[in-house]
Amino acid sequence: MARLTEIGWEDFAGLSLEAKKPYLEREEGDGLPYHTLFAQQFDRSCLERLCALANRIRFINKSKEGALYLKNVLAHKRAMLYFSQPSSRTFLSHLAACQILGITTGSVRDAATSSEFKGESREDSIRTFSSYFDMIIMRSPVQGLAEKMAWELSNSSRPVPILNAGSGKDQHPTQALLDIYTLVRSFEEKGGIDGRTVTFCGDLMRGRTVRSLSYLLTNFKNVRQIFVAPPDLQVPADVVMILAKKGVDFEVTDDLKAAVKTSDAVYMTRIQDEWDSSKGESAKIDTSRFKFGAEELALLRPDGVIMHPLPRRDEIATCCDHDPRAMYWRQMRNGMWIRAALIASTFGFERSIMECGY
């Protein structure tokens, strides 16, 4: 591994994601992240260890005794949730993950209530807040801010880990983790993810979850990826290039029904019109053929799964909600478990939880 204290900010910022990875690992050298900034930090071994830990935490938490054991694991730690971009679901999921492990939390959910109005820089604000806490979980519309803070704090007299809960348009690593964990759980007694077909459908151009999950799936063997979208919202060229380079079998199409028939998992996404220009170009796109309803449900194999990062609009008809293959609600709860696993491992408690008597 490398150390953030041994590299200047400009140099670090200029590295490729691949090259940044070792700088973000735990000092213990176990390959798990100290700062969690982007999905590319997770290789297959990391993913499998975190999924195993999440399974373990989920199991332990079933009994009152187990839940109380977990609440003691990090009861001596405090975490700061700095969410300058509104997001109740991501906020609550991280909060719940902290609570399961006994971490007490403080939060800033609105930058307007912070001192920023007194002319303070964002870096100063976050560094101040870090004085009171042992971890910073942050979500910000500012691209690269989580990375900058990770470098700053690692170079301060009191380093604390950063967990990126969404920054700018690009990264939202724990969303990718929960998607993988949901696939792992869905197929865990059926041979795993290797060899599966995963279909992505909707706004593939602007959804960062698609980008990250597509990348993480390349860690598994022979996973076929199908991208179903209107031409103006298809998966971007850089994602396609990565898949091509890695020799992944993939297909770009606009035929959802055909894709569903051959898929093990169908990952629906909503049109992200918050990124539209003022012209509202999304409204002019015909998205009617990119919705999952009763007809698609009938085509899905019996052990297939339907996923969605939520919030949804009408991409999945509510008539699918009670079908056992609808995984999107469980997917939410999986987010809580995998985040708890990630946080526990950040503080070095992977092994003690895996080996505890509960």
Next chain:
Amino acid sequence: MARLTEIGWEDFAGLSLEAKKPYLEREEGDGLPYHTLFAQQFDRSCLERLCALANRIRFINKSKEGALYLKNVLAHKRAMLYFSQPSSRTFLSHLAACQILGITTGSVRDAATSSEFKGESREDSIRTFSSYFDMIIMRSPVQGLAEKMAWELSNSSRPVPILNAGSGKDQHPTQALLDIYTLVRSFEEKGGIDGRTVTFCGDLMRGRTVRSLSYLLTNFKNVRQIFVAPPDLQVPADVVMILAKKGVDFEVTDDLKAAVKTSDAVYMTRIQDEWDSSKGESAKIDTSRFKFGAEELALLRPDGVIMHPLPRRDEIATCCDHDPRAMYWRQMRNGMWIRAALIASTFGFERSIMECGY
């Protein structure tokens, strides 16, 4: 009892409150609610058990050891406070009730910071949040939303109880509970509530607390109810009809002083002008004779009590605040205790708390 999983939403919604009651009880069949949606769920036996449990919790909490015992009772549970309608006092009271029992909490206090702006339905939002928590305490301006969510969650793969902390104009069941608990405490060594006279004064037309408390008092024997208000704000016909049907002795008047003289409890309320039309009709009503001040205090019997759901404006003069018969501050704190009792019973801990050694 009946099960929410055995009835469709439309059918359930069409039932009378009376007929809905059994669908909302705990599976254990002990008559206490699983979902708490409206005041009519509580019969005399329920009320007496909850008041006894609240007394017990209040007593146990007096010592540090007792307080720590209570903090362990539900330490393995997490509750979500979803308050899309602002209300600091109701929020904090439920929060404190959770904290007494060791429940950790997450909150959404402003629907604007939730994903609703991304086009998600309210039902989806609340169902998502429920993924992370073991109970939903909700307050919403949308009439019937709590009921809808109770049905939705009971029909999902992961049911959690709903506690209605105020919905629309109609229901605020825990407010009615705390009012009853305050009366129970006030008269507990003086023969109880049976045979008492309770006067309601102020805006009786639009105050949901009056409606609920009036109903719950019919569970007790020979309680006389006096309604004192300006003609345009008098108690609505449907409340009067229920009392008449149940054979309750009641009186409708505009003479507060006369009522105070014969009352054991005087329940003051403020003019709820937030329900006015844009014409501001409340401002045109003469409310000067519907205020409790030094003169009324002099007329109240020595063991009488003054109540108010708060917030108050000038319905009760501050000169009454230090009188031992002023119960409105203690009433607030009673709300915390009875809510703790309700939550403990929802999770099945009534008996273990009643029988613990503290």
Next chain:
Amino acid sequence: MARLTEIGWEDFAGLSLEAKKPYLEREEGDGLPYHTLFAQQFDRSCLERLCALANRIRFINKSKEGALYLKNVLAHKRAMLYFSQPSSRTFLSHLAACQILGITTGSVRDAATSSEFKGESREDSIRTFSSYFDMIIMRSPVQGLAEKMAWELSNSSRPVPILNAGSGKDQHPTQALLDIYTLVRSFEEKGGIDGRTVTFCGDLMRGRTVRSLSYLLTNFKNVRQIFVAPPDLQVPADVVMILAKKGVDFEVTDDLKAAVKTSDAVYMTRIQDEWDSSKGESAKIDTSRFKFGAEELALLRPDGVIMHPLPRRDEIATCCDHDPRAMYWRQMRNGMWIRAALIASTFGFERSIMECGY
């Protein structure tokens, strides 16, 4: 000591700070405050005891066992953070202090979400909130509100302590405590604060931190105070008069470099233009010579310290941030420790923490 129950509000409000002090002490008569309202409550003995307690808490918290011991000290208490004036850093610092001692908290961070809009008085709001909690930590733009609430609550049937976290323009007592604690720590193995020279620089007219710290330093022997500011922002006459009356050696100047050369501590502050009239008079003042940069850093003695209450703008160049003499980040964290010490002592746990086995 005297009792707030034995004096009317008008009489109490008319007393000098000196004369108010005994009314605010703990009943146990140990000289420490029950209500903490203004910096003048702390004499040298109080300051030294609180700093010793803060050191102890900081040390105990280093081990997991110690941290868990501390989290049990006040686990049976609940505190209310009522912040009707936005301030993330002060909020989070008090929150963290509560969490270290195991106090659970509730908060109101925006008066608009409270019932004030329903016409309730501020006093009623705070008294209601106090029903659910064992301590009120409050910050308000209303001068004197904390004092009024302390009197009100002490005269209610359920007194709880008030901790003033900033009221109006005048008082912010825990900021002064953390400044003193930072000086105590900086010089603790170098003979202490007595005989030191402390320079204040920036907006000395409107910064309440300068006012309070200058006062508290008079508790120590032979501390020389230097005030460096543009003429229009110099230290106010009443501060100067107190120093003169107490025979303190001080100097008023506009030469920062000269002051730095002879100082043990340099306390920088920002221009508080939020107090400007609409004419924005601050913008017309030349503040360029009142900034601490590389040149000043070179002049500061090797064991000198640089302090700042934060947030900063450009009063201290970021190039100073990594210098070991830059104390302003540590100063933030000191605020958390000294607040924990103050809260623990308010509830009478000074001795048990000082004497515990950790």
